[in-house]
Amino acid sequence: MDLLHAILKKAADGQRLTEEEARILFSxxxxxxxxxxxxxxxxxxxxTGDTVTFVRNxxxxxxxxxxxxxxxxxxxxxxxxxGIYHLTKEQVQEKVKLAKExxxxxxxxxxxxxxxxxxxxxxxxxxxxxxxxPGVHIxxxxxxxxxxxAKKSGMTTKEVLTLMKSAGLGSLCGTAAEILVDEIxxxxxxxxxxxxxxxxxxxxxxxxxxxxxxxxxxxxxESDADRARHLAILRTIQDETHGFTEFVPLSFIHMNTPxxxxxxxxxxxxxxxxxxxxxxxxxxxxxxxNIQASWVKEGVKMAQxxxxxxxxxxxxxxxEESISxxxxxxxxxxxxxxxxxxxxxxxxxxxxxxxxxxxxx
Numbered sequence: 001m002d003l004l005h006a007i008l009k010k011a012a013d014g015q016r017l018t019e020e021e022a023r024i025l026f027s028x029x030x031x032x033x034x035x036x037x038x039x040x041x042x043x044x045x046x047x048t049g050d051t052v053t054f055v056r057n058x059x060x061x062x063x064x065x066x067x068x069x070x071x072x073x074x075x076x077x078x079x080x081x082x083g084i085y086h087l088t089k090e091q092v093q094e095k096v097k098l099a100k101e102x103x104x105x106x107x108x109x110x111x112x113x114x115x116x117x118x119x120x121x122x123x124x125x126x127x128x129x130x131x132x133x134p135g136v137h138i139x140x141x142x143x144x145x146x147x148x149x150a151k152k153s154g155m156t157t158k159e160v161l162t163l164m165k166s167a168g169l170g171s172l173c174g175t176a177a178e179i180l181v182d183e184i185x186x187x188x189x190x191x192x193x194x195x196x197x198x199x200x201x202x203x204x205x206x207x208x209x210x211x212x213x214x215x216x217x218x219x220x221x222e223s224d225a226d227r228a229r230h231l232a233i234l235r236t237i238q239d240e241t242h243g244f245t246e247f248v249p250l251s252f253i254h255m256n257t258p259x260x261x262x263x264x265x266x267x268x269x270x271x272x273x274x275x276x277x278x279x280x281x282x283x284x285x286x287x288x289x290n291i292q293a294s295w296v297k298e299g300v301k302m303a304q305x306x307x308x309x310x311x312x313x314x315x316x317x318x319x320e321e322s323i324s325x326x327x328x329x330x331x332x333x334x335x336x337x338x339x340x341x342x343x344x345x346x347x348x349x350x351x352x353x354x355x356x357x358x359x360x361x
């Protein structure tokens with residue numbers, strides 16, 4: 001038995017894989033890709049059965065003006081740019097009322113780091129949402145926004161998280177993770193918080209009773225070893241806190257991004273890499289129940305195939321999406337649950353609506 005298939009047998013036997021073994025699986029080529037995917041799909045079946053889940057959600061991006069200049073972002077604007085917006089309370093609540101009419105259960109809000117924002121600014125947005133739609137789950141913020149709010153307000157990150165929770169925050173977005181390897185972060189997002197700070201704030205949120213997603217952005221200038229290191233960090237945090245609700249792989253959208261235009265990044269992940277990211281995550285992240293296939297990043301056909309490689313969730317309906325679109329992605333705004341049902345049933349699976357925290361509706 002060769003090394004790759006020995007690793008797959010180890011996972012099938014319920015043994016925890018090492019970081020180096022994850023790296024080896026990421027390097028699979030040819031028919032080995034199907035072997036890794038099939039092994040991951042069997043573990044998915046054991047953990048979550050044949051149910052494919054989704055959440056009815058809507059994005060609200062409050063502003064696209066941002067003090068940071070991340071190399072992978074084609075969405076944010078700088079002072080003087082055309083197309084800058086900053087939603088007022090009335091505009092936010094108008095979007096929330098529309099979300100209510102659409103029967104969403106989750107509103108997701110992540111925005112640019114607005115120059116005048118502080119901790120109270122974020123809390124105010126969550127309160128505006130709560131006023132207009134008392135029962136909705138607010139999935140918002142991320143460790144970068146928490147660190148920014150703390151700095152602007154002279155508060156600790158714990159104090160900011162506590163304020164956000166009291167204002168209605170239900171769960172934290174696990175974004176701003178990108179790749180949790182500082183050598184790569186220094187290339188793609190040098191102004192963002194370092195790995196250790198991201199980890200500290202995520203742990204802090206979990207301890208305060210604020211669950212979060214876990215993400216990775218891959219397909220730019222990271223290596224297989226960097227991907228494996230990222231997954232190892234997530235698995236360690238989950239061992240400690242059990243606060244991650246799901247793992248969401250985010251394939252790099254390259255077209256309109258500075259790092260691609262400067263020749264510092266590849267033209268995104270290949271289909272092989274997209275499939276293996278889901279499959280290796282399922283095999284390695286043995287303490288995660290839910291793994292999402294991102295139709296926004298990969299398209300619906302690749303998302304469907306990912307359901308055969310370890311994924312059990314299709315994410316959200318979205319209704320409004322700006323960040324991937326700004327980077328050059330197309331067809332990102334809305335995926336009708338009837339299309340999700342077609343995708344699931346075509347594979348012999350059953351679609352079920354869920355809440356943000358994975359309770360079936």
